[in-house]
Amino acid sequence: MKIELSPLTEQHFFDNFDCGENTVNNFLKNESLWEKAENLTNIYIFHKDFEVVAYSALYSCHFRYRNSTLNKEFRYPGICIGQLGVDKRYKGKGLGKLLIQHAISISHSIRNNIGCRIIYVEALKNAKKYWISNNFEEIEPKKKTQFKMVFDININ
Numbered sequence: 001m002k003i004e005l006s007p008l009t010e011q012h013f014f015d016n017f018d019c020g021e022n023t024v025n026n027f028l029k030n031e032s033l034w035e036k037a038e039n040l041t042n043i044y045i046f047h048k049d050f051e052v053v054a055y056s057a058l059y060s061c062h063f064r065y066r067n068s069t070l071n072k073e074f075r076y077p078g079i080c081i082g083q084l085g086v087d088k089r090y091k092g093k094g095l096g097k098l099l100i101q102h103a104i105s106i107s108h109s110i111r112n113n114i115g116c117r118i119i120y121v122e123a124l125k126n127a128k129k130y131w132i133s134n135n136f137e138e139i140e141p142k143k144k145t146q147f148k149m150v151f152d153i154n155i156n
């Protein structure tokens with residue numbers, strides 16, 4: 001059975017999902033279906049025979065950011081990757097990168113209809129280098145354990 005990308009539905013299961021980060025595991029297990037039903041977040045998964053092996057949680061967002069070239073603050077609309085997790089058994093196979101690319105491709109598909117400039121993530125400290133390797137740039141430290149990272153669709 002091959003690994004497939006699809007939106008999360010109640011047919012999928014994730015009891016054994018473990019990406020190594022409790023907050024990311026718990027969101028999938030306890031909040032994802034409710035958030036999706038409430039249209040707060042959409043969840044995209046890679047699944048193998050309906051078992052979730054990787055997922056992302058996306059919602060629309062904006063943040064204010066000073067454009068250093070124009071020396072002016074703007075509101076930048078975009079897509080927030082609220083969660084990203086790959087089960088330990090499937091790490092290093094490019095699934096995380098594919099989920100990031102999927103979010104970027106969604107931004108390209110909506111930007112003809114609605115403003116969309118950035119992909120935004122509040123990165124965990126342990127994952128900061130991962131986002132940098134995927135062309136995200138740190139904007140400003142939020143907490144010692146969390147970092148605001150942005151991928152600018154106009155530049156990348």
Ligand SMILES: CC(C)(COP(=O)(O)OP(=O)(O)OC[C@H]1O[C@@H](n2cnc3c(N)ncnc32)[C@H](O)[C@@H]1OP(=O)(O)O)[C@@H](O)C(=O)NCCC(=O)NCCS
Nearest residue numbers: 019085086091092093094095096097123124126127129130
């Ligand atoms: C971070 C995570 C999503 C990466 O998923 P993945 O599918 O294994 O990653 P990819 O296959 O896309 O990329 C693999 C590459 O990223 C590197 N990488 C993976 N996790 C990394 C991390 N935390 N920091 C730095 N580099 C990392 C690997 O070493 C590998 O490098 P290589 O291509 O030079 O060999 C996954 O490890 C995970 O679920 N981590 C726990 C949850 C988490 O931290 N999520 C991000 C929250 S902000």
